[in-house]
Amino acid sequence: MASLEMIVADIAAEMADAPDRGTVADYIPGLAEIDSGRFGIAVIEADGTCHKAGDADEPFSIQSISKVFSLTLALGAIGDRLWDRVGREPSGSAFNSIVQLETESGIPRNPFINAGAIVVADMILGAHEPIEAIGEILRFVRSLADDDSIFIDERIARAEQETGFRNIALANYMRAFGNLRQPVERTLGVYFHQCALAMSCHQLARAGGYLMAGGINPATGHSIVSTQRARRINALMMTCGHYDGSGEFAFRVGLPGKSGVGGGILAIAPGKASIAVWSPGLNPRGTSQLGALALERLVQRTGWSVFEPSGG
Numbered sequence: 001m002a003s004l005e006m007i008v009a010d011i012a013a014e015m016a017d018a019p020d021r022g023t024v025a026d027y028i029p030g031l032a033e034i035d036s037g038r039f040g041i042a043v044i045e046a047d048g049t050c051h052k053a054g055d056a057d058e059p060f061s062i063q064s065i066s067k068v069f070s071l072t073l074a075l076g077a078i079g080d081r082l083w084d085r086v087g088r089e090p091s092g093s094a095f096n097s098i099v100q101l102e103t104e105s106g107i108p109r110n111p112f113i114n115a116g117a118i119v120v121a122d123m124i125l126g127a128h129e130p131i132e133a134i135g136e137i138l139r140f141v142r143s144l145a146d147d148d149s150i151f152i153d154e155r156i157a158r159a160e161q162e163t164g165f166r167n168i169a170l171a172n173y174m175r176a177f178g179n180l181r182q183p184v185e186r187t188l189g190v191y192f193h194q195c196a197l198a199m200s201c202h203q204l205a206r207a208g209g210y211l212m213a214g215g216i217n218p219a220t221g222h223s224i225v226s227t228q229r230a231r232r233i234n235a236l237m238m239t240c241g242h243y244d245g246s247g248e249f250a251f252r253v254g255l256p257g258k259s260g261v262g263g264g265i266l267a268i269a270p271g272k273a274s275i276a277v278w279s280p281g282l283n284p285r286g287t288s289q290l291g292a293l294a295l296e297r298l299v300q301r302t303g304w305s306v307f308e309p310s311g312g
Helices: 004-016 063-084 099-103 114-125 130-145 154-163 165-176 184-195 201-207 227-240 243-252 289-302
Strands: 040-045 050-054 197-199 257-259 264-269 273-278
Touching: 004 040, 004 050, 004 289, 040 201, 040 289, 050 201, 063 114, 063 130, 063 184, 063 227, 063 257, 063 264, 099 165, 114 130, 114 165, 114 184, 130 184, 130 197, 130 201, 154 184, 165 184, 197 201, 201 264, 201 273, 227 243, 227 257, 243 289, 257 289, 264 289, 273 289
Parallel strands: none
Antiparallel strands: 040 050, 040 273, 257 264, 264 273
């Protein structure tokens, strides 16, 4: 097998020449302007070795990938009581669907659809001021990546607030069922800002390392979550990380992953690597077109799929 460094470089070259690059999200000002020709990949192995290519050091809006980190933070704060207010099942619906909330009494199917992540943001907010909760999320992600240059793109956050009418509707609907405890505008302020986190592939792969290493931050040796909780977060990423495209991603890639409409994907090969890819053009289900293709090819060449009999 070729070296991992060569595999990563080859995939980046292949993605540079790919003709079908998907469609950049145009409903959030700021994202619509991103060049669809961009592509980055970073792979950080269990021993800390990093292989990267393309635009791997270019910050981008991680959007819904942030839901992995906010879920981890909320679980650390309130534990399994979180699951009283959020489910753990795939939705089979679009990320911003309101349909299931009516029949399921305002309980979102999982923490990775927008409704679920808004409830998680409500838990993180608690009795704090929104600026304190936003600061806590930012500090947490910076500590995971060991990088204080990670920032929140205020322009994107403002655009989310100005155009997020579906999210406002979801939040009000759940508030009507009593599943939001804080005023809607305060909870959404936290949610919109977490989605506006800006990170590079390199930073994102470092931040996801604890999910590759059984809950331990491999860079520091500090425990972030228990081994069981890391396994369960990975399970949710596998079953729910790409909304109504989660089954297709599991079928083609076979790794826990979480996508965002900014074009990023965080993928975890447990015990082997934390991987981040970025290409802003999306497929019809809101996942990076080339990011998913790159991960599919990476797994084909490394044998890292969790379904491989050999374990890769």
